[in-house]
Amino acid sequence: MSDNVGDRFDRLPATADEREVEGRATREEVVDWWQNRFDLPAGTFEQYTLWEKGAGKIWIFADDIPSPTRIEGLGMTFLRTRQEHWKPTTDAAQRFGRAASKNVIELSEDEARAFLAGEDQELDWDGDWGYLIAAHDVGGERESLGVGLYVYGELRSMMPKGRQREL
Amino acid sequence: MKPLERYRPLIDDFEAFIDACERPLPSAVRVNTIKATPEQTMAAFDEAGIGYERADWAEGVFRLETTSPGTTWPSVHGWIHGQEEVSSLPAMVLDPQPGERVWDAAAAPGSKATQLSALMEDRGLVVANDNNLGRLSALRFNAERLGVTNMAVTNQDARNFSLKPLGEGSEDDRRVDAFDRALVDAPCSCEGTIRKNPDTFDEWSLGHVESVAGIQQGILRRAIQATKPGGRVVYSTCTFAPEENERVLDQVLDREDCRIVEQDIPLEHAPGVTEFEGEQFDPDVAKAARIYPHHNDTGGFFCATLEVGR
Numbered sequence: 149m150s151d152n153v154g155d156r157f158d159r160l161p162a163t164a165d166e167r168e169v170e171g172r173a174t175r176e177e178v179v180d181w182w183q184n185r186f187d188l189p190a191g192t193f194e195q196y197t198l199w200e201k202g203a204g205k206i207w208i209f210a211d212d213i214p215s216p217t218r219i220e221g222l223g224m225t226f227l228r229t230r231q232e233h234w235k236p237t238t239d240a241a242q243r244f245g246r247a248a249s250k251n252v253i254e255l256s257e258d259e260a261r262a263f264l265a266g267e268d269q270e271l272d273w274d275g276d277w278g279y280l281i282a283a284h285d286v287g288g289e290r291e292s293l294g295v296g297l298y299v300y301g302e303l304r305s306m307m308p309k310g311r312q313r314e315l
Numbered sequence: 316m317k318p319l320e321r322y323r324p325l326i327d328d329f330e331a332f333i334d335a336c337e338r339p340l341p342s343a344v345r346v347n348t349i350k351a352t353p354e355q356t357m358a359a360f361d362e363a364g365i366g367y368e369r370a371d372w373a374e375g376v377f378r379l380e381t382t383s384p385g386t387t388w389p390s391v392h393g394w395i396h397g398q399e400e401v402s403s404l405p406a407m408v409l410d411p412q413p414g415e416r417v418w419d420a421a422a423a424p425g426s427k428a429t430q431l432s433a434l435m436e437d438r439g440l441v442v443a444n445d446n447n448l449g450r451l452s453a454l455r456f457n458a459e460r461l462g463v464t465n466m467a468v469t470n471q472d473a474r475n476f477s478l479k480p481l482g483e484g485s486e487d488d489r490r491v492d493a494f495d496r497a498l499v500d501a502p503c504s505c506e507g508t509i510r511k512n513p514d515t516f517d518e519w520s521l522g523h524v525e526s527v528a529g530i531q532q533g534i535l536r537r538a539i540q541a542t543k544p545g546g547r548v549v550y551s552t553c554t555f556a557p558e559e560n561e562r563v564l565d566q567v568l569d570r571e572d573c574r575i576v577e578q579d580i581p582l583e584h585a586p587g588v589t590e591f592e593g594e595q596f597d598p599d600v601a602k603a604a605r606i607y608p609h610h611n612d613t614g615g616f617f618c619a620t621l622e623v624g625r
Contacts, residue, residue, distance in 0.1 A: 195438070196464065210465035211416075211440040212489045214482030220448075221455055221468030242392065243350075243462040264391060286388050287358030293392070310456065315386055 152203060157222045159215035160198040160206070169200075173229040178206055181227065181234055186248035186281060199223070204230025208240065235279055238294040238308055245281040245292025252281045253296060253303060260284035260293060266312040268304045279306075318506065318519045322555050325588050326607060335608035336615075340510040344384050344395040345403050345426075346375035347461045348433045351394035353377075359389045372581040372611070376403050393460040398426045399511065401582070401606055401613035405500055405551040406430040408578050408618055413438040415495040418541060420473040420534050423450030425457040427500050432463045440491070444469045444476060473499075474533035476541060496547045497538040501531040503552040503559050507615025510608060524556050531563045535621075539571040544625045548573070551618045555607075557591040560617045561600040568597050572624030575599040580618065583610040587619065 149170040152158075160175045161167045167174060179193050199207045199215070199222055209223030224243065228235040245252065253273055255263055262269055263282050273280075275298075282296040282303070295306040316333060326332045346356045353375045360367050365387060366380030378400070381387070389395045406427045411417045413436045422428040422443035431441045443458070443466050445451050451470055458466050469480060477483070482490030504524050509515045531552070538548045552559050564575060564587070575597075587603030589596050603619035 208464055209467075210438055211467075213440070213467065213491060214485055214487035214489050217480050217482070219467055219469050219480050220451055221443075221458070221466065223464045223466065224459060224462070239459045239462065243464070286392060287355055287362050289355065291388075291392055311391075311460070313386055313391060315388070315391070 152200065153216070154202050156216045156218045157199045157201045157207065160200060171230055172200055173204075173206060178227055178229070182236070182244070185236075185251055185279070186245070187250035188244065188247050192244065192247060196223070198226065204228055233278060235306075236281075236295050238306065238311060241281045241295045242292050245283065246290070248281055248292070251275055251279075252283050252292070253298065254290065255282055255284045255293070257284065261315050263293060263296065263303070263305045264307060264313050264315060266305050266307050266309070268302055270301055271303045273298050273303070316509075316516065318516050319555070321592075325557075325591065327585070328609065331609040332607050335612065336509050338510060340399065340614060341378045341612070342382055342384060343370070343376060343378050343398060343400040345398045345430060346377070347393055347396055347429070348375060349437045349462045350392060351389070356389050356394050359394065363387055370400055373403055373407065376400055393462050396426060396429065396457065396461060398430075399614050401611070401616045402426060402553070403430060404580070404582065404606070404616060405498060405549050405618050406434060408580070408620060409496055409498050409547060409549040411435050411439075411496050416440040416442070416491050418442045418444065418494040418497040418538065420444055420476065420497060420499045420538050421502055423447055423454040425454035427498060428454065428466065429458055429461045429463055431498065432458075432465050433461075435465060437463060437465045439465055441466045442469060442481065442491075442494070443467070444471055444473055446470065446472045474530070474537050476537050478541065493543045494541055494546065495543060497542045498549050498551070499531075499535050499538045500551045501534055501559070503527055503531065503554040504556060505553050506555045507553040507608070507617075510614055524558050528558045528563055531559055532566055535563060535567050536571050539567065539573045539621065539623055542623045544623055546623045548621045548623065549618065550621065551616065553614060553616055555605070555615055555617070557588055557596070560605075560619075561587050561589070561591070561596045561603065562594070564600050564603065564619055564621075565596040567621075568599070573621045574624070575602045576620050576622045577602055578604065578618070578620040580604045582606055582613075585610075
């Protein structure tokens with residue numbers, strides 16, 4: 149096993165058998181995590197490749213190029229690994245959350261505004277604790293807003309500082 | 316406005332041109348079809364009480380009655396991107412297809428690169444390059460909010476861009492040896508943005524025009540070289556100066572294996588100029604399009620399509 153090199157993009161190994169870098173998540177583990185956590189339709193990520201750059205930051209990319217590569221960006225940040233509780237990104241929650249049917253907490257207009265502003269809120273929730281997709285209604289359809297951490301009766305907004313807004 | 320006087324011989328209705336340059340620009344957005352349809356976006360505008368008008372020449376381009384489209388739900392969700400109306404043109408003219416590999420040579424802050432991704436249905440590859448790392452972070456921010464997953468971001472001088480980081484010349488069958496298409500929306504003197512940036516001419520000098528023209532030529536030449544035989548390269552600027560437009564094309568025609576081709580421009584426009592201040596350009600530069608602010612009540616723009624030799 150070799151060490152992770154943080155300043156380049158490396159394609160994830162398909163399965164644990166192909167793992168060559170210490171602690172690196174596999175494609176199978178990452179896809180299963182997303183599919184299971186949010187009950188997404190089978191094959192949602194079939195057309196994408198998955199990469200690690202930095203310590204545990206997983207990126208999702210619509211095409212495929214030779215690995216490794218030293219460039220500034222490749223697709224979209226997808227999931228934070230190499231920590232006890234894997235954490236989905238706001239970008240990925242917005243991009244893929246529409247098809248989720250589990251662990252999605254639906255917010256009212258006022259709750260959505262507070263969430264967007266980065267505020268934590270006491271809300272009722274019957275499902276799992278942990279990272280949820282926060283969603284609300286826009287123009288008559290449910291749309292994903294970002295990632296919230298639900299613990300102890302509270303939804304903590306994970307909206308990154310640069311994306312927080314006062315509407 | 317003084318530098319614009321030099322274009323009096325080029326422009327049919329020069330007074331209308333100057334009048335338009337003095338008017339502020341309407342606020343415009345492009346619908347990001349990676350995340351929403353124009354219909355969903357209109358429903359969200361209606362719900363939020365935001366007035367809008369559809370551009371008649373391009374689906375998914377809207378003029379808004381609000382001056383702060385950034386603080387609306389459609390913007391938060393990346394359904395819309397604030398982008399000057401005419402600046403939606405070059406990506407449409409390039410017409411990239413899903414699955415292709417496309418280069419945006421001077422991509423920051425990413426309005427056109429993310430539009431390329433959307434036109435490609437977020438499949439295939441857009442290589443968004445810029446030499447300015449600070450501006451690349453703005454590009455990354457826009458691409459993330461707009462939900463783009465088919466973009467590779469590089470930080471190189473486009474004039475000697477290397478495809479090595481994309482595996483050029485390797486045995487790997489995923490490698491990119493050349494692009495299917497390229498967009499050169501070149502850094503320029505930005506005369507056409509006068510309606511948005513009234514201080515555009517404070518820094519204007521002919522010396523700057525001449526020096527930026529050298530960079531433009533270098534970038535366009537590299538784009539021709541890095542594109543497959545028969546592939547398309549769109550060259551655009553937001554400026555009127557023939558030194559940065561027709562003369563750049565004229566010089567690149569001499570030095571690279573390519574030709575200027577007809578293009579479909581769904582906006583009122585004038586042809587490229589074949590003569591300026593006693594200098595003659597290749598007759599084919601007339602196939603380029605000059606879009607003046609008084610034509611369609613937009614910013615000013617220049618756009619040409621080249622085909623790489625087969």
